[in-house]
Amino acid sequence: MNWIEICVHTSQEATEAVSYILQELGADGVSIEDPEVLHRTWDNQFGEIIELSPDDYPQEGVRVKAYLSELECTDVDGFVAEVKERLAELQAAQFDVGSAIVTTQAVSESSWEDEWKKYYKTIKVTDRIVIKPEWERYTPASPDERIIELDPGMAFGTGTHPTTMLSIRLLEKYLKPGQRVIDVGCGSGILSIVAGKLGAEPILALDLDPLAVEKARENIALNHLSGRVTVRQGDLLKGVAGTADVVVANILAEIILKFVHELPRVLVPGGTFVASGIIEEKKGKVEEALAMIGLEILETIHQDGWVAIAAKKW
Template structure:
């Protein structure tokens, strides 16, 4: 089967919104090529990753790519995408250079080439992500391994937003917690919660591709009895209570359900929010204040923000 790669050359500020519009137009996921990763010292802290090839990254800005099946009208997709990139300027976000390019990709070569760059990586003191095609032996009994097959639609779990989420989960999730994961994606945070001792996890995502991917990864980790996964629109229709709610999605989406947190969270419960660029931090903080949820910690990594907040 042939696929078309659609590539948007943009900048760090516009990354989240461009990614959102690609998926809103029907893309099942995106990959992000950010040259900043070439400057990171991967030998420090946790984890190990193989050498990255500078030729795979732009010299300036960021490339965001998605892959569309051959039955998609590529010209119509790109026209609508270009209009949305233009509209971003009206929202105060300049996506420059905002160029769109396309090329045909053979499925067999595309599906496997990227795997050479993805190795087991230690994300926090306790949590390690292991791609299913790699062998890995934990270094200690305390280390908790998350087996992951990101497939077509999702990243490898090593993006700063995921790392920040997992660090706050490790710090704030109580033993035996009831957890809700809003916008579960590949299911990685649901699995992390279960590994950290959650009694039960409800994983929700509006995207049926995400629900399918999450269920597959939950099964890979043999956690079907702990994690239930279903299609859901944020916290709409969720009646169960939670000791912790976690969400790694766009700031603009987080603020759509913060008003629902007091209804879902138990007294003393924690909300962990990630996927927030620094420029949108105050938007989320204000939304939490209006909901009566108190921020207890904010952490940062490479221009991204994660927040831990409490319902007292």
């Protein structure tokens, strides 16, 4: 099966928003080409990315690419028109969307798979958490390491983005074995898997996208956690009747602000909220919203212009 690649040339600030838009409109996933990675220092003792070509990245801005099945998408022009309309809405909401140029091309599935897999290698996020693609080999450096097996499929979340790394660091710090967790906007399921590997149980993973739900279930099964993690389609915390010791959400700040009012109902006293996917400029709004519902900020951590927040309900 072949795919139609929809490429949006945007700004780093709008990367998450554009990714969300593409998937909300029905794309089977996104890949991100951000030249910022060319300037990172990579620790290659675990087989991470060690050779990147500047020719594969834009000189400025970020390319966000979505993939549509040729069998399912019969109106590419209509899809592109919707993307452009949503980009205009972002711009009207004071987002810097960069050039916002949208282009398309046909891509064979075999060449696409080979292309993106060469950018996705085993990476050690913390002393204990290692994210390993299913097809990679890795020997644990110590018995304390928790190996996360992942096949992100059409790139629902590979674990290498700063927002995911920040989320993992806070989960490792604040999550205790046996605690109940809700993962809002689970994507590939990586944060639910991390929580499970850290001893959480039970875990509820929610995502609005049915394709993400399917991929999360596959990855959770790959990590032998199906008995502890329930994955279902859900719109944020709407309709969630149970409570949790930890709620984690690695999504846009604008989306976090839509459901913070639900947190006092869902979090138990002493419970922790871990929020990521927040750009530096939006940090204050999220912190203010958390304070308004009575949550205390425990910690704010930063990486490459992104912010993650841990807050506690007393």
